[in-house]
Amino acid sequence: MKKEPFSNECRRQLMVNNKKNFYVTLTTVFADSLSNISIAFIFKYITEAMEKTDFSLLKKGISLALLTMAVSLTFNIIQKTYRNRYLKCGLSQFKKFVFNNILNKSVGEFGETSSAKFISAFSNDLAQIESNYLAANISLFYQSALLLGGVIAMAFINVKLMACVMAATLIPASVSMIYGKKMTAVEKQASSKNEGFVDQMKDLLNGFTVIKSFKAEKEVMSLFDNKNFELEEVKRNRRETHDKVSIISAISQVLVSIVLVCLGTYFVFRGDMTIGSVLAFIQLQNYTIGPVTRLVPLLVNRKAAAALIEKLAKAVEKSRQPLGAGVSVDSFEEGISLDNVSFAYESDKETLRNVSLRFDKGKSYAIVGSSGSGKSTLLRLLLGHFRNYAGKVLFDRKELRSLKEESLYDVLSVVQQNVFLFDSSLKNNITMFKRFDERKYKKAVKLAGLQNLVVEKGDEYRCGEGGENLSGGEKQRVSIARCLIRGTPVILMDEATAALDNSTAYSVTNSILDLKAMTKIIVTHKLDEKLMRKFDKIIAMKNGAVAESGGFEELMDRKGYFYSLYNISRTG
Helix, strand or coil: CCCCCHHHHHHHHCCCCCHHHHHHHHHHHHHHHHHHHHHHHHHHHHHHHHHCCCHHHHHHHHHHHHHHHHHHHHHHHHHHHHHHHHHHHHHHHHHHHHHHHHHCCCHHHHHCCCHHHHHHHHHHHHHHHHHHHHHHHHHHHHHHHHHHHHHHHHHHHCHHHHHHHHHHHHHHHHHHHHHHHHHHHHHHHHHHHHHHHHHHHHHHHHCHHHHHHCCCHHHHHHHHHHHHHHHHHHHHHHHHHHHHHHHHHHHHHHHHHHHHHHHHHHHHHHCCCCHHHHHHHHHHHCCCHHHHHHHHHHHHHHHHHHHHHHHHHHHHCCCCCCCCCCECCCCCCCEEEEEEEEECCECCECCEEEEEEEEECCCEEEEEECCCCCHHHHHHHHCCCCCCCEEEEEECCEEHHHECHHHHHHHEEEEECCCCCCCCEHHHHHHCCCCCCHHHHHHHHHHCCCHHHHHHHCCCCECCHHHCCCCHHHHHHHHHHHHHHHCCCEEEEECCCCCCCHHHHHHHHHHHHCCCCCEEEEECCCCCHHHHHHCCEEEEEECCEEEEEECHHHHHHHCCHHHHHHHHHHHC
16 A cells, blocks of 8 residues: 655644634635625615615615625634634644654654754744645635635626626736746745755854854854845745736736726616626626636645645654664663674765674773774664664664664663753753652752752752853763663763863763662763773774773783873873
8 A cells, every 4th residue: 555645644734623613714704705795786786776766775785785794794703713723723733743753753863854944944834834825725715715606696697797707817817827836946945045044043153152252253244144145035036926926916807897897888888787787796806806816826825835844744754664663672681782783874984893892781881992983973873873783782682773762762861972951940951841759859969969059059940041051060960860860771971071171070970980770881081090990891992893891900901002092191
C-alpha cells in the first residue's frame, strides 16, 4: 500500500476538534449569502412599488428589507464568532502538531536542519497559512455560494443578460489565472528569504560581544542590509503581484457594470425588463463578477499556502526510522561495549577507527587526547546521534541500533561543555519542568554542590537568558544536578570544564567522580594528577583510534602516548 503523504496529515490537523466550528461557520456563511442575494429581489420589489406609486407594497418591501438585513446581521455575528473559533482551534492544534513532531526528532536528525527554518515557519509561514489557507477555506465557500446564488438569481430574471455578464467575467478570471503559478513561486521565495534573514539575525545577535570587541559594527551592518534588502525585495514583488490581480479585478468589475447598464437599458426600451429588474441585476452582478475576480486570487493564495504546508511537512517529518525498532533497555547491569567500531562523517575520512572498549557498571573512565582525536564523536555515538557506524555498540548485550531512543535516554545523561539554561527559575532548570519528590530534589542539589546557591538565592531565582545570571561553574553544577535527579545509571561529560578555571574544573569533575553508583565517562583535556588517579581507567585516543588505556600509574610507567600528553599539559 502506497504511503500517504505526510502533508495530508498536517492538513488534517487543522480540523482536529474543529469540525463543529467549521460546519457552523459554513452554515451561517451560506445563510448570509442567501440573505444578501434576496436583498436584490427586495430592491426590485421596492422599485416596482415606487413605479406604481403603491405605498402599501412599498411599506411591505421596506419592512422585508429591514427584516432581511437584521437576519443577515444575526447570521454575520454568529459566523464571525465561530469563524474566530475555527481559526484559533485550527492554528493552535496545527502548531501543537508541528512542534510535537520537531520534539520527536532524534538529536542527530534535528541537527541536520537549521533551527532558523522552524523559527521562520512559526513567525512567518504560519501567518500565511492562517490567512491564505484556513481563512481562505471560509472565504472560498462564501464567494462560491454568492456566485452560484447570483447566477441562479440572474437567470431567473433574464437568461440572456446573465449569459452576457458571465461571458464578461471570463476576462478577469483568465488574467488572474496567469498570476497563479507566479504567486506560488513568490510565496516559496519569500519563505526561503525569511529563513535566511532569521538565521542571520540569530547568528549576529549571538555574536554581539564579538562584534563590539572587534569594532565590526559597520561590516555587520552591511551584512544585515544585504539580507534585509533581499527579503523586502521579495515581499515587494509579492505585494505587487497581489496589487496587479486587485487592479485587474477592479477594472473588470467597472467594465462589466458599464456593459450591464447599457444592455439593461436596451432591454428596458424593448420592454423585456423593468427598471427594477435592471437594478436587481446591477446588485446581483456584484455577487457574480465580484466572487469571480476574488475567487481566483483566493485559490492562488490558497495554493501558495498549501505549498508552505508541504514545505513545513518536509521539515518536521522524520526522514528516517527512529532509533530502535522496539527494544528497551529495561536495566543496566553489565555495561557498554564497543566492538571494532568505525565511523565517518564523510565517506573518505574515518573519525573513529576500529575502536573496541568496555565501560563496566559503576566505574569511572577518562577519555583524553588531542583535538580531533575522536573523543567527542565517541560520546555522540554512545548518545545515539549516529546510526551509520560499522561494528557493534552494545548496552547490556543489546545493539544500540535496536534500542528505542527514549529508552536509551533512560540510561544516559550528559553534561556538555555549553550548558543550556532556560530563562526560568533555578528549580525549573534542574527539574526540567518535571515534578520530583522534594527529598530527591534536595539530594541532587546537595550532591551537585548547589546547596549554598539555593540557600543564598532561593529555588525561584531566575537564571536569565542562557543562564546569564549564573557563573560558568554554577551552570555546570545545574547540569550535573539535572543528571542526578534523573538517576540514570550512566553519566557522560563532554569537555564540560573546558571553559572553567582549574579550581572550578577540579571541583565540578570531582563532584561527578564521587558518584559511586553511576558509570562515569568523561571527555577532558585537563589532566590533573589528583583527578586522573581517581579514574578506574584512562583511555587515550589518537587519530580516531585507542592509542592506549589503563590506570594513571600504569600509563605513566609505560611512558607512551598518555605520558607525553600529561607532560605537555603540565608545561602548557
